[in-house]
Amino acid sequence: MSDKLYSATFILPDGTKKTVQGKEGTSLLFLAHDNNIPLEGACEASLACSTCHVIVKNDFFDKLPEAIDAEEDMLDYAFGLTPTSRLGCQLILNEDTDGIVVEIPSQTRNMSNK
Numbered sequence: 001m002s003d004k005l006y007s008a009t010f011i012l013p014d015g016t017k018k019t020v021q022g023k024e025g026t027s028l029l030f031l032a033h034d035n036n037i038p039l040e041g042a043c044e045a046s047l048a049c050s051t052c053h054v055i056v057k058n059d060f061f062d063k064l065p066e067a068i069d070a071e072e073d074m075l076d077y078a079f080g081l082t083p084t085s086r087l088g089c090q091l092i093l094n095e096d097t098d099g100i101v102v103e104i105p106s107q108t109r110n111m112s113n114k
C-alpha cells in the first residue's frame, strides 16, 4: 500500500459537495467518518445493513468491481435504490476510483426504521 492520496467527492443530502482525500485502501465509509461526513455505517462494514448506501454519480460506476452477492442482498433493502447504487463500505480508494463522486441519499433505512 502506498502513501499516495486519492480523492472522493461526497454530495451531502443538502446538496453541499465535499471533496476529501484518503490513503489507498480506505473505504468510502471510513473516509467519510474521518472527515465528519454524515454517512451512516450501522454494521461497521460487515455487510449487514444498507445504511452506508451511496449513489455513484459519474462514470466511475462502470469501473468499480462488481458488487458481491452479499452487497447486492443488502442493497435490496436500501431506501431509494438506483441503478448506480453501491454500499459505501465496499468502495475502496485506489487509482481506479480516484476522483469518484457519490451522493449520500437523504434517507436511509435501518433496522429500527426511524
Ligand code: FES
Binding pocket: 029, 040, 041, 042, 043, 044, 045, 046, 047, 048, 049, 050, 051, 052, 074, 087, 088, 089, 090
Ligand atoms: S456499513 Fe453496513 S453494509 Fe456498509
